[in-house]
Amino acid sequence: MSSLSDLIEQYLREQLARAESIEIQRRQLARMFRCVPSQINYVLETRFNIHRGYLVYSRRGGGGFIRITRINWEPHPDLPRRLEEVIGSECSQEEMDGLLYRLVEAEVLTENEAALVETVVQQELTGLSGKEADTLRARLLRVALLLLCQEDYPG
Amino acid sequence: MSSLSDLIEQYLREQLARAESIEIQRRQLARMFRCVPSQINYVLETRFNIHRGYLVYSRRGGGGFIRITRINWEPHPDLPRRLEEVIGSECSQEEMDGLLYRLVEAEVLTENEAALVETVVQQELTGLSGKEADTLRARLLRVALLLLCQEDYPG
DNA sequence: CATTTTTTGACCTTTTCTGACCTTACTTTA
DNA sequence: TAAAGTAAGGTCAGAAAAGGTCAAAAAATG
Structure with a gap:
Protein backbone atom coordinates (compact mmCIF):
# COMPACT_ATOMS: atom_id res chain seq x y z
CA MET A 1 0.00 0.00 0.00
CA ILE A 71 -15.71 20.78 -1.51
CA ASN A 72 -18.11 21.80 1.17
CA TRP A 73 -21.12 19.80 0.27
CA GLU A 74 -21.22 16.12 0.84
CA PRO A 75 -21.98 14.62 -2.50
CA HIS A 76 -25.14 12.88 -1.46
CA PRO A 77 -24.14 9.23 -1.66
CA ASP A 78 -26.08 7.64 -4.45
CA LEU A 79 -28.55 10.31 -5.35
CA PRO A 80 -27.20 10.56 -8.89
CA ARG A 81 -27.57 6.85 -9.43
CA ARG A 82 -31.08 6.76 -8.02
CA LEU A 83 -32.19 9.69 -10.08
CA GLU A 84 -30.68 8.03 -13.10
CA GLU A 85 -32.74 4.92 -12.32
CA VAL A 86 -35.93 6.75 -11.59
CA ILE A 87 -35.83 9.26 -14.40
CA GLY A 88 -33.98 7.37 -17.09
CA SER A 89 -33.42 8.80 -20.51
CA GLU A 90 -36.97 9.93 -21.16
CA CYS A 91 -39.58 11.42 -18.92
CA SER A 92 -43.11 12.46 -19.80
CA GLN A 93 -44.79 15.35 -18.08
CA GLU A 94 -47.01 12.94 -16.17
CA GLU A 95 -43.98 11.04 -14.93
CA MET A 96 -42.34 14.25 -13.84
CA ASP A 97 -45.43 15.39 -12.00
CA GLY A 98 -45.71 12.03 -10.31
CA LEU A 99 -42.13 12.11 -9.20
CA LEU A 100 -42.37 15.66 -7.90
CA TYR A 101 -45.52 14.75 -6.01
CA ARG A 102 -43.81 11.83 -4.37
CA LEU A 103 -40.83 13.94 -3.43
CA VAL A 104 -43.08 16.45 -1.75
CA GLU A 105 -44.85 13.67 0.13
CA ALA A 106 -41.51 12.34 1.25
CA GLU A 107 -40.60 15.87 2.33
CA VAL A 108 -37.55 15.90 0.14
CA LEU A 109 -38.88 18.98 -1.58
CA THR A 110 -41.24 21.67 -0.40
CA GLU A 111 -44.33 22.37 -2.43
CA ASN A 112 -42.81 25.62 -3.51
CA GLU A 113 -39.70 23.92 -4.78
CA ALA A 114 -41.72 21.35 -6.69
CA ALA A 115 -43.79 24.06 -8.30
CA LEU A 116 -40.67 25.97 -9.17
CA VAL A 117 -39.12 22.95 -10.84
CA GLU A 118 -42.29 22.29 -12.76
CA THR A 119 -42.47 25.87 -14.01
CA VAL A 120 -38.85 26.28 -14.92
CA VAL A 121 -38.55 22.95 -16.68
CA GLN A 122 -41.75 23.33 -18.63
CA GLN A 123 -40.74 26.82 -19.65
CA GLU A 124 -37.52 25.51 -21.13
CA LEU A 125 -39.56 22.97 -23.09
CA THR A 126 -41.82 25.42 -24.88
CA GLY A 127 -42.17 24.58 -28.51
CA LEU A 128 -41.02 21.00 -28.10
CA SER A 129 -43.19 17.93 -27.91
CA GLY A 130 -43.13 14.16 -28.15
CA LYS A 131 -39.98 12.18 -27.73
CA GLU A 132 -37.77 15.22 -28.10
CA ALA A 133 -39.47 16.91 -25.18
CA ASP A 134 -39.35 13.76 -23.08
CA THR A 135 -35.63 13.34 -23.57
CA LEU A 136 -34.87 16.90 -22.70
CA ARG A 137 -37.27 16.85 -19.78
CA ALA A 138 -35.41 13.93 -18.29
CA ARG A 139 -32.12 15.79 -18.42
CA LEU A 140 -33.48 19.06 -17.11
CA LEU A 141 -35.32 17.36 -14.30
CA ARG A 142 -32.27 15.39 -13.26
CA VAL A 143 -30.14 18.52 -13.08
CA ALA A 144 -32.84 20.38 -11.22
CA LEU A 145 -33.26 17.70 -8.58
CA LEU A 146 -29.55 17.20 -8.13
CA LEU A 147 -29.18 20.90 -7.42
CA LEU A 148 -32.06 21.20 -5.01
CA CYS A 149 -31.27 18.02 -3.14
CA GLN A 150 -27.59 18.76 -2.77
CA GLU A 151 -28.46 22.19 -1.46
CA ASP A 152 -30.57 20.55 1.20
CA TYR A 153 -27.67 18.53 2.52
CA PRO A 154 -24.76 20.90 2.95
CA GLY A 155 -21.58 19.35 4.39
CA MET B 1 -2.70 32.01 -11.62
CA ILE B 71 -21.17 46.84 -17.34
CA ASN B 72 -23.24 47.23 -14.25
CA TRP B 73 -25.93 44.66 -14.44
CA GLU B 74 -27.91 45.16 -11.30
CA PRO B 75 -28.25 41.86 -9.51
CA HIS B 76 -31.76 41.80 -8.18
CA PRO B 77 -34.77 42.87 -10.20
CA ASP B 78 -35.23 40.75 -13.30
CA LEU B 79 -32.16 38.62 -13.14
CA PRO B 80 -33.92 35.64 -14.69
CA ARG B 81 -34.66 37.52 -17.87
CA ARG B 82 -31.13 38.88 -18.02
CA LEU B 83 -29.80 35.38 -17.63
CA GLU B 84 -31.85 34.10 -20.51
CA GLU B 85 -30.52 36.91 -22.66
CA VAL B 86 -26.97 36.26 -21.68
CA ILE B 87 -27.07 32.49 -22.13
CA GLY B 88 -28.89 32.32 -25.43
CA SER B 89 -29.36 29.09 -27.34
CA GLU B 90 -25.79 27.84 -27.16
CA CYS B 91 -23.20 28.07 -24.45
CA SER B 92 -19.65 26.76 -24.51
CA GLN B 93 -17.99 25.58 -21.36
CA GLU B 94 -15.81 28.67 -21.34
CA GLU B 95 -18.86 30.89 -21.54
CA MET B 96 -20.49 29.00 -18.73
CA ASP B 97 -17.39 29.31 -16.58
CA GLY B 98 -17.19 33.01 -17.31
CA LEU B 99 -20.80 33.53 -16.36
CA LEU B 100 -20.52 31.52 -13.16
CA TYR B 101 -17.42 33.48 -12.29
CA ARG B 102 -19.25 36.74 -12.71
CA LEU B 103 -22.24 35.57 -10.70
CA VAL B 104 -19.92 34.70 -7.83
CA GLU B 105 -18.29 38.11 -8.12
CA ALA B 106 -21.70 39.75 -8.04
CA GLU B 107 -22.56 37.63 -5.01
CA VAL B 108 -25.56 36.16 -6.73
CA LEU B 109 -24.13 32.70 -6.18
CA THR B 110 -21.72 31.37 -3.59
CA GLU B 111 -18.60 29.60 -4.75
CA ASN B 112 -20.05 26.33 -3.65
CA GLU B 113 -23.19 26.86 -5.65
CA ALA B 114 -21.14 27.72 -8.70
CA ALA B 115 -19.08 24.58 -8.25
CA LEU B 116 -22.26 22.60 -7.81
CA VAL B 117 -23.78 23.92 -11.01
CA GLU B 118 -20.58 23.31 -12.90
CA THR B 119 -20.36 19.75 -11.68
CA VAL B 120 -23.98 18.79 -12.14
CA VAL B 121 -24.25 20.31 -15.60
CA GLN B 122 -21.02 18.82 -16.83
CA GLN B 123 -22.04 15.45 -15.49
CA GLU B 124 -25.23 15.51 -17.50
CA LEU B 125 -23.18 16.34 -20.60
CA THR B 126 -20.87 13.34 -20.48
CA GLY B 127 -20.46 11.80 -23.88
CA LEU B 128 -21.63 14.84 -25.78
CA SER B 129 -19.47 17.39 -27.51
CA GLY B 130 -19.51 20.20 -30.01
CA LYS B 131 -22.67 22.00 -30.93
CA GLU B 132 -24.88 19.37 -29.41
CA ALA B 133 -23.22 19.85 -26.04
CA ASP B 134 -23.37 23.63 -26.33
CA THR B 135 -27.08 23.62 -27.01
CA LEU B 136 -27.86 21.32 -24.14
CA ARG B 137 -25.48 23.18 -21.84
CA ALA B 138 -27.37 26.39 -22.47
CA ARG B 139 -30.64 24.77 -21.46
CA LEU B 140 -29.31 23.00 -18.40
CA LEU B 141 -27.51 26.10 -17.24
CA ARG B 142 -30.58 28.26 -17.64
CA VAL B 143 -32.71 25.88 -15.61
CA ALA B 144 -30.03 25.57 -12.97
CA LEU B 145 -29.62 29.29 -12.53
CA LEU B 146 -33.30 30.01 -12.56
CA LEU B 147 -33.79 27.52 -9.77
CA LEU B 148 -30.96 28.77 -7.63
CA CYS B 149 -31.74 32.43 -8.15
CA GLN B 150 -35.42 32.00 -7.39
CA GLU B 151 -34.48 30.15 -4.26
CA ASP B 152 -32.31 33.05 -3.25
CA TYR B 153 -35.00 35.63 -3.78
CA PRO B 154 -38.28 33.96 -2.90
CA GLY B 155 -41.43 35.80 -3.84
C1' DC C 1 -4.00 -17.26 -14.13
C1' DA C 2 -7.39 -13.53 -14.62
C1' DT C 3 -8.46 -9.08 -13.35
C1' DT C 4 -7.65 -4.65 -11.70
C1' DT C 5 -4.59 -0.90 -10.80
C1' DT C 6 -0.59 1.66 -11.91
C1' DT C 7 2.88 3.51 -14.95
C1' DT C 8 4.59 5.18 -19.30
C1' DG C 9 4.92 7.54 -23.67
C1' DA C 10 3.33 9.21 -28.06
C1' DC C 11 0.41 12.56 -29.74
C1' DC C 12 -3.27 16.49 -29.06
C1' DT C 13 -5.42 20.95 -27.53
C1' DT C 14 -5.46 25.27 -25.30
C1' DT C 15 -3.45 29.50 -23.69
C1' DT C 16 0.10 32.82 -23.67
C1' DC C 17 3.59 35.64 -25.77
C1' DT C 18 6.07 37.97 -29.54
C1' DG C 19 7.02 40.56 -33.66
C1' DA C 20 6.25 42.10 -38.27
C1' DC C 21 3.18 44.74 -40.66
C1' DC C 22 -1.34 47.67 -41.04
C1' DT C 23 -4.63 51.55 -40.03
C1' DT C 24 -6.13 55.82 -38.02
C1' DA C 25 -5.73 60.41 -36.14
C1' DC C 26 -3.36 64.37 -35.08
C1' DT C 27 0.61 67.90 -36.15
C1' DT C 28 3.68 70.37 -38.79
C1' DT C 29 5.19 72.53 -42.71
C1' DA C 30 5.79 73.94 -47.75
C1' DT D 1 -4.43 73.89 -47.08
C1' DA D 2 -2.55 69.59 -48.88
C1' DA D 3 1.18 66.61 -48.08
C1' DA D 4 4.35 64.66 -45.11
C1' DG D 5 5.51 63.23 -40.62
C1' DT D 6 4.53 61.34 -36.15
C1' DA D 7 2.04 59.05 -32.64
C1' DA D 8 -0.99 56.32 -31.30
C1' DG D 9 -3.70 51.59 -31.52
C1' DG D 10 -5.05 46.93 -34.44
C1' DT D 11 -4.34 42.36 -36.69
C1' DC D 12 -2.59 38.08 -37.42
C1' DA D 13 0.25 34.23 -37.65
C1' DG D 14 3.62 31.53 -35.49
C1' DA D 15 6.48 30.08 -31.48
C1' DA D 16 6.44 28.64 -26.85
C1' DA D 17 4.43 26.91 -22.63
C1' DA D 18 1.55 24.70 -20.30
C1' DG D 19 -2.00 20.69 -19.45
C1' DG D 20 -5.08 16.48 -21.61
C1' DT D 21 -6.03 11.91 -23.75
C1' DC D 22 -5.62 7.30 -24.68
C1' DA D 23 -3.92 2.90 -25.21
C1' DA D 24 -0.46 -0.32 -24.23
C1' DA D 25 2.89 -2.25 -20.99
C1' DA D 26 3.92 -3.47 -16.27
C1' DA D 27 2.80 -4.49 -11.67
C1' DA D 28 -0.12 -5.85 -8.08
C1' DT D 29 -3.96 -8.49 -6.37
C1' DG D 30 -6.95 -12.33 -5.35
Whole structure:
Protein backbone atom coordinates (compact mmCIF):
# COMPACT_ATOMS: atom_id res chain seq x y z
CA MET A 1 0.00 0.00 0.00
CA SER A 2 2.40 2.68 -1.11
CA SER A 3 2.48 2.97 -4.81
CA LEU A 4 3.73 6.16 -6.30
CA SER A 5 0.15 7.26 -6.74
CA ASP A 6 -0.40 6.80 -3.04
CA LEU A 7 2.57 8.97 -2.24
CA ILE A 8 1.40 11.72 -4.54
CA GLU A 9 -2.06 11.48 -3.03
CA GLN A 10 -0.62 11.76 0.43
CA TYR A 11 1.42 14.79 -0.51
CA LEU A 12 -1.58 16.56 -1.97
CA ARG A 13 -3.75 15.68 1.01
CA GLU A 14 -1.21 17.27 3.31
CA GLN A 15 -1.40 20.47 1.33
CA LEU A 16 -5.17 20.31 1.34
CA ALA A 17 -5.28 19.79 5.08
CA ARG A 18 -3.98 23.30 5.48
CA ALA A 19 -5.86 25.07 2.72
CA GLU A 20 -9.26 24.52 1.23
CA SER A 21 -7.82 24.97 -2.21
CA ILE A 22 -4.37 24.44 -3.67
CA GLU A 23 -2.76 25.10 -7.01
CA ILE A 24 -0.08 22.94 -8.50
CA GLN A 25 1.87 22.70 -11.70
CA ARG A 26 1.66 19.36 -13.33
CA ARG A 27 5.15 19.39 -14.78
CA GLN A 28 6.77 20.50 -11.58
CA LEU A 29 4.95 17.96 -9.45
CA ALA A 30 5.86 15.25 -11.93
CA ARG A 31 9.50 16.26 -11.74
CA MET A 32 9.29 16.27 -7.98
CA PHE A 33 8.09 12.67 -7.92
CA ARG A 34 10.22 11.65 -10.89
CA CYS A 35 7.32 10.47 -12.96
CA VAL A 36 5.63 11.21 -16.20
CA PRO A 37 3.18 14.16 -16.13
CA SER A 38 0.17 12.07 -17.02
CA GLN A 39 0.68 10.17 -13.80
CA ILE A 40 -0.56 13.27 -12.04
CA ASN A 41 -3.76 13.10 -14.02
CA TYR A 42 -4.18 9.51 -12.98
CA VAL A 43 -3.91 10.45 -9.32
CA LEU A 44 -6.37 13.28 -9.76
CA GLU A 45 -8.87 11.08 -11.57
CA THR A 46 -8.74 8.27 -9.09
CA ARG A 47 -8.20 10.13 -5.82
CA PHE A 48 -9.49 13.65 -6.14
CA ASN A 49 -12.68 13.24 -8.09
CA ILE A 50 -16.08 14.54 -7.24
CA HIS A 51 -17.09 11.34 -5.52
CA ARG A 52 -14.36 11.85 -3.01
CA GLY A 53 -15.37 15.45 -2.46
CA TYR A 54 -12.88 17.31 -4.57
CA LEU A 55 -13.17 19.60 -7.51
CA VAL A 56 -10.38 19.93 -10.03
CA TYR A 57 -10.04 22.89 -12.34
CA SER A 58 -7.14 23.38 -14.70
CA ARG A 59 -5.82 25.78 -17.25
CA ARG A 60 -3.46 25.02 -20.09
CA GLY A 61 -0.91 27.20 -21.80
CA GLY A 62 1.72 29.48 -20.35
CA GLY A 63 1.19 29.93 -16.63
CA GLY A 64 -1.09 26.92 -16.66
CA PHE A 65 -2.00 25.24 -13.39
CA ILE A 66 -4.22 22.68 -11.73
CA ARG A 67 -6.39 23.74 -8.84
CA ILE A 68 -7.79 21.22 -6.41
CA THR A 69 -10.58 22.35 -4.12
CA ARG A 70 -12.01 20.51 -1.19
CA ILE A 71 -15.71 20.78 -1.51
CA ASN A 72 -18.11 21.80 1.17
CA TRP A 73 -21.12 19.80 0.27
CA GLU A 74 -21.22 16.12 0.84
CA PRO A 75 -21.98 14.62 -2.50
CA HIS A 76 -25.14 12.88 -1.46
CA PRO A 77 -24.14 9.23 -1.66
CA ASP A 78 -26.08 7.64 -4.45
CA LEU A 79 -28.55 10.31 -5.35
CA PRO A 80 -27.20 10.56 -8.89
CA ARG A 81 -27.57 6.85 -9.43
CA ARG A 82 -31.08 6.76 -8.02
CA LEU A 83 -32.19 9.69 -10.08
CA GLU A 84 -30.68 8.03 -13.10
CA GLU A 85 -32.74 4.92 -12.32
CA VAL A 86 -35.93 6.75 -11.59
CA ILE A 87 -35.83 9.26 -14.40
CA GLY A 88 -33.98 7.37 -17.09
CA SER A 89 -33.42 8.80 -20.51
CA GLU A 90 -36.97 9.93 -21.16
CA CYS A 91 -39.58 11.42 -18.92
CA SER A 92 -43.11 12.46 -19.80
CA GLN A 93 -44.79 15.35 -18.08
CA GLU A 94 -47.01 12.94 -16.17
CA GLU A 95 -43.98 11.04 -14.93
CA MET A 96 -42.34 14.25 -13.84
CA ASP A 97 -45.43 15.39 -12.00
CA GLY A 98 -45.71 12.03 -10.31
CA LEU A 99 -42.13 12.11 -9.20
CA LEU A 100 -42.37 15.66 -7.90
CA TYR A 101 -45.52 14.75 -6.01
CA ARG A 102 -43.81 11.83 -4.37
CA LEU A 103 -40.83 13.94 -3.43
CA VAL A 104 -43.08 16.45 -1.75
CA GLU A 105 -44.85 13.67 0.13
CA ALA A 106 -41.51 12.34 1.25
CA GLU A 107 -40.60 15.87 2.33
CA VAL A 108 -37.55 15.90 0.14
CA LEU A 109 -38.88 18.98 -1.58
CA THR A 110 -41.24 21.67 -0.40
CA GLU A 111 -44.33 22.37 -2.43
CA ASN A 112 -42.81 25.62 -3.51
CA GLU A 113 -39.70 23.92 -4.78
CA ALA A 114 -41.72 21.35 -6.69
CA ALA A 115 -43.79 24.06 -8.30
CA LEU A 116 -40.67 25.97 -9.17
CA VAL A 117 -39.12 22.95 -10.84
CA GLU A 118 -42.29 22.29 -12.76
CA THR A 119 -42.47 25.87 -14.01
CA VAL A 120 -38.85 26.28 -14.92
CA VAL A 121 -38.55 22.95 -16.68
CA GLN A 122 -41.75 23.33 -18.63
CA GLN A 123 -40.74 26.82 -19.65
CA GLU A 124 -37.52 25.51 -21.13
CA LEU A 125 -39.56 22.97 -23.09
CA THR A 126 -41.82 25.42 -24.88
CA GLY A 127 -42.17 24.58 -28.51
CA LEU A 128 -41.02 21.00 -28.10
CA SER A 129 -43.19 17.93 -27.91
CA GLY A 130 -43.13 14.16 -28.15
CA LYS A 131 -39.98 12.18 -27.73
CA GLU A 132 -37.77 15.22 -28.10
CA ALA A 133 -39.47 16.91 -25.18
CA ASP A 134 -39.35 13.76 -23.08
CA THR A 135 -35.63 13.34 -23.57
CA LEU A 136 -34.87 16.90 -22.70
CA ARG A 137 -37.27 16.85 -19.78
CA ALA A 138 -35.41 13.93 -18.29
CA ARG A 139 -32.12 15.79 -18.42
CA LEU A 140 -33.48 19.06 -17.11
CA LEU A 141 -35.32 17.36 -14.30
CA ARG A 142 -32.27 15.39 -13.26
CA VAL A 143 -30.14 18.52 -13.08
CA ALA A 144 -32.84 20.38 -11.22
CA LEU A 145 -33.26 17.70 -8.58
CA LEU A 146 -29.55 17.20 -8.13
CA LEU A 147 -29.18 20.90 -7.42
CA LEU A 148 -32.06 21.20 -5.01
CA CYS A 149 -31.27 18.02 -3.14
CA GLN A 150 -27.59 18.76 -2.77
CA GLU A 151 -28.46 22.19 -1.46
CA ASP A 152 -30.57 20.55 1.20
CA TYR A 153 -27.67 18.53 2.52
CA PRO A 154 -24.76 20.90 2.95
CA GLY A 155 -21.58 19.35 4.39
CA MET B 1 -2.70 32.01 -11.62
CA SER B 2 0.24 34.22 -12.37
CA SER B 3 0.94 34.51 -16.01
CA LEU B 4 1.74 37.97 -17.24
CA SER B 5 -1.79 38.23 -18.58
CA ASP B 6 -3.12 37.46 -15.13
CA LEU B 7 -1.04 40.24 -13.61
CA ILE B 8 -2.23 42.76 -16.17
CA GLU B 9 -5.79 41.62 -15.62
CA GLN B 10 -5.39 42.05 -11.89
CA TYR B 11 -3.99 45.54 -12.30
CA LEU B 12 -6.85 46.61 -14.52
CA ARG B 13 -9.41 45.06 -12.21
CA GLU B 14 -8.02 47.07 -9.34
CA GLN B 15 -8.49 50.25 -11.32
CA LEU B 16 -11.97 49.18 -12.31
CA ALA B 17 -12.91 48.42 -8.74
CA ARG B 18 -12.65 52.12 -8.00
CA ALA B 19 -14.14 53.52 -11.17
CA GLU B 20 -16.77 52.20 -13.48
CA SER B 21 -14.69 53.21 -16.45
CA ILE B 22 -10.97 53.68 -16.97
CA GLU B 23 -8.76 54.92 -19.76
CA ILE B 24 -5.34 53.54 -20.44
CA GLN B 25 -2.58 53.97 -22.98
CA ARG B 26 -1.55 50.75 -24.60
CA ARG B 27 2.09 51.65 -25.06
CA GLN B 28 2.52 52.94 -21.57
CA LEU B 29 0.87 49.93 -19.99
CA ALA B 30 3.00 47.64 -22.11
CA ARG B 31 6.12 49.45 -20.97
CA MET B 32 4.94 49.20 -17.40
CA PHE B 33 4.68 45.43 -17.65
CA ARG B 34 7.69 45.10 -19.94
CA CYS B 35 5.83 43.41 -22.71
CA VAL B 36 4.89 43.93 -26.28
CA PRO B 37 1.87 46.20 -26.87
CA SER B 38 -0.21 43.53 -28.53
CA GLN B 39 -0.13 41.64 -25.27
CA ILE B 40 -2.48 44.26 -23.94
CA ASN B 41 -4.92 43.49 -26.70
CA TYR B 42 -4.71 39.85 -25.81
CA VAL B 43 -5.63 40.57 -22.21
CA LEU B 44 -8.50 42.77 -23.29
CA GLU B 45 -9.85 40.17 -25.69
CA THR B 46 -9.66 37.31 -23.25
CA ARG B 47 -10.46 39.00 -19.93
CA PHE B 48 -12.45 42.13 -20.59
CA ASN B 49 -14.83 41.01 -23.29
CA ILE B 50 -18.58 41.32 -23.31
CA HIS B 51 -19.04 37.86 -21.88
CA ARG B 52 -17.22 38.89 -18.79
CA GLY B 53 -19.18 42.07 -18.54
CA TYR B 54 -16.90 44.71 -19.98
CA LEU B 55 -16.98 47.07 -22.92
CA VAL B 56 -13.85 48.27 -24.65
CA TYR B 57 -13.62 51.37 -26.81
CA SER B 58 -10.42 52.69 -28.30
CA ARG B 59 -9.08 55.46 -30.47
CA ARG B 60 -5.91 55.45 -32.53
CA GLY B 61 -3.57 58.22 -33.49
CA GLY B 62 -2.06 60.99 -31.40
CA GLY B 63 -3.71 61.14 -28.01
CA GLY B 64 -5.12 57.69 -28.61
CA PHE B 65 -6.41 55.65 -25.69
CA ILE B 66 -8.31 52.54 -24.66
CA ARG B 67 -11.35 52.86 -22.47
CA ILE B 68 -12.65 49.91 -20.48
CA THR B 69 -16.12 50.12 -18.99
CA ARG B 70 -17.62 47.76 -16.48
CA ILE B 71 -21.17 46.84 -17.34
CA ASN B 72 -23.24 47.23 -14.25
CA TRP B 73 -25.93 44.66 -14.44
CA GLU B 74 -27.91 45.16 -11.30
CA PRO B 75 -28.25 41.86 -9.51
CA HIS B 76 -31.76 41.80 -8.18
CA PRO B 77 -34.77 42.87 -10.20
CA ASP B 78 -35.23 40.75 -13.30
CA LEU B 79 -32.16 38.62 -13.14
CA PRO B 80 -33.92 35.64 -14.69
CA ARG B 81 -34.66 37.52 -17.87
CA ARG B 82 -31.13 38.88 -18.02
CA LEU B 83 -29.80 35.38 -17.63
CA GLU B 84 -31.85 34.10 -20.51
CA GLU B 85 -30.52 36.91 -22.66
CA VAL B 86 -26.97 36.26 -21.68
CA ILE B 87 -27.07 32.49 -22.13
CA GLY B 88 -28.89 32.32 -25.43
CA SER B 89 -29.36 29.09 -27.34
CA GLU B 90 -25.79 27.84 -27.16
CA CYS B 91 -23.20 28.07 -24.45
CA SER B 92 -19.65 26.76 -24.51
CA GLN B 93 -17.99 25.58 -21.36
CA GLU B 94 -15.81 28.67 -21.34
CA GLU B 95 -18.86 30.89 -21.54
CA MET B 96 -20.49 29.00 -18.73
CA ASP B 97 -17.39 29.31 -16.58
CA GLY B 98 -17.19 33.01 -17.31
CA LEU B 99 -20.80 33.53 -16.36
CA LEU B 100 -20.52 31.52 -13.16
CA TYR B 101 -17.42 33.48 -12.29
CA ARG B 102 -19.25 36.74 -12.71
CA LEU B 103 -22.24 35.57 -10.70
CA VAL B 104 -19.92 34.70 -7.83
CA GLU B 105 -18.29 38.11 -8.12
CA ALA B 106 -21.70 39.75 -8.04
CA GLU B 107 -22.56 37.63 -5.01
CA VAL B 108 -25.56 36.16 -6.73
CA LEU B 109 -24.13 32.70 -6.18
CA THR B 110 -21.72 31.37 -3.59
CA GLU B 111 -18.60 29.60 -4.75
CA ASN B 112 -20.05 26.33 -3.65
CA GLU B 113 -23.19 26.86 -5.65
CA ALA B 114 -21.14 27.72 -8.70
CA ALA B 115 -19.08 24.58 -8.25
CA LEU B 116 -22.26 22.60 -7.81
CA VAL B 117 -23.78 23.92 -11.01
CA GLU B 118 -20.58 23.31 -12.90
CA THR B 119 -20.36 19.75 -11.68
CA VAL B 120 -23.98 18.79 -12.14
CA VAL B 121 -24.25 20.31 -15.60
CA GLN B 122 -21.02 18.82 -16.83
CA GLN B 123 -22.04 15.45 -15.49
CA GLU B 124 -25.23 15.51 -17.50
CA LEU B 125 -23.18 16.34 -20.60
CA THR B 126 -20.87 13.34 -20.48
CA GLY B 127 -20.46 11.80 -23.88
CA LEU B 128 -21.63 14.84 -25.78
CA SER B 129 -19.47 17.39 -27.51
CA GLY B 130 -19.51 20.20 -30.01
CA LYS B 131 -22.67 22.00 -30.93
CA GLU B 132 -24.88 19.37 -29.41
CA ALA B 133 -23.22 19.85 -26.04
CA ASP B 134 -23.37 23.63 -26.33
CA THR B 135 -27.08 23.62 -27.01
CA LEU B 136 -27.86 21.32 -24.14
CA ARG B 137 -25.48 23.18 -21.84
CA ALA B 138 -27.37 26.39 -22.47
CA ARG B 139 -30.64 24.77 -21.46
CA LEU B 140 -29.31 23.00 -18.40
CA LEU B 141 -27.51 26.10 -17.24
CA ARG B 142 -30.58 28.26 -17.64
CA VAL B 143 -32.71 25.88 -15.61
CA ALA B 144 -30.03 25.57 -12.97
CA LEU B 145 -29.62 29.29 -12.53
CA LEU B 146 -33.30 30.01 -12.56
CA LEU B 147 -33.79 27.52 -9.77
CA LEU B 148 -30.96 28.77 -7.63
CA CYS B 149 -31.74 32.43 -8.15
CA GLN B 150 -35.42 32.00 -7.39
CA GLU B 151 -34.48 30.15 -4.26
CA ASP B 152 -32.31 33.05 -3.25
CA TYR B 153 -35.00 35.63 -3.78
CA PRO B 154 -38.28 33.96 -2.90
CA GLY B 155 -41.43 35.80 -3.84
C1' DC C 1 -4.00 -17.26 -14.13
C1' DA C 2 -7.39 -13.53 -14.62
C1' DT C 3 -8.46 -9.08 -13.35
C1' DT C 4 -7.65 -4.65 -11.70
C1' DT C 5 -4.59 -0.90 -10.80
C1' DT C 6 -0.59 1.66 -11.91
C1' DT C 7 2.88 3.51 -14.95
C1' DT C 8 4.59 5.18 -19.30
C1' DG C 9 4.92 7.54 -23.67
C1' DA C 10 3.33 9.21 -28.06
C1' DC C 11 0.41 12.56 -29.74
C1' DC C 12 -3.27 16.49 -29.06
C1' DT C 13 -5.42 20.95 -27.53
C1' DT C 14 -5.46 25.27 -25.30
C1' DT C 15 -3.45 29.50 -23.69
C1' DT C 16 0.10 32.82 -23.67
C1' DC C 17 3.59 35.64 -25.77
C1' DT C 18 6.07 37.97 -29.54
C1' DG C 19 7.02 40.56 -33.66
C1' DA C 20 6.25 42.10 -38.27
C1' DC C 21 3.18 44.74 -40.66
C1' DC C 22 -1.34 47.67 -41.04
C1' DT C 23 -4.63 51.55 -40.03
C1' DT C 24 -6.13 55.82 -38.02
C1' DA C 25 -5.73 60.41 -36.14
C1' DC C 26 -3.36 64.37 -35.08
C1' DT C 27 0.61 67.90 -36.15
C1' DT C 28 3.68 70.37 -38.79
C1' DT C 29 5.19 72.53 -42.71
C1' DA C 30 5.79 73.94 -47.75
C1' DT D 1 -4.43 73.89 -47.08
C1' DA D 2 -2.55 69.59 -48.88
C1' DA D 3 1.18 66.61 -48.08
C1' DA D 4 4.35 64.66 -45.11
C1' DG D 5 5.51 63.23 -40.62
C1' DT D 6 4.53 61.34 -36.15
C1' DA D 7 2.04 59.05 -32.64
C1' DA D 8 -0.99 56.32 -31.30
C1' DG D 9 -3.70 51.59 -31.52
C1' DG D 10 -5.05 46.93 -34.44
C1' DT D 11 -4.34 42.36 -36.69
C1' DC D 12 -2.59 38.08 -37.42
C1' DA D 13 0.25 34.23 -37.65
C1' DG D 14 3.62 31.53 -35.49
C1' DA D 15 6.48 30.08 -31.48
C1' DA D 16 6.44 28.64 -26.85
C1' DA D 17 4.43 26.91 -22.63
C1' DA D 18 1.55 24.70 -20.30
C1' DG D 19 -2.00 20.69 -19.45
C1' DG D 20 -5.08 16.48 -21.61
C1' DT D 21 -6.03 11.91 -23.75
C1' DC D 22 -5.62 7.30 -24.68
C1' DA D 23 -3.92 2.90 -25.21
C1' DA D 24 -0.46 -0.32 -24.23
C1' DA D 25 2.89 -2.25 -20.99
C1' DA D 26 3.92 -3.47 -16.27
C1' DA D 27 2.80 -4.49 -11.67
C1' DA D 28 -0.12 -5.85 -8.08
C1' DT D 29 -3.96 -8.49 -6.37
C1' DG D 30 -6.95 -12.33 -5.35
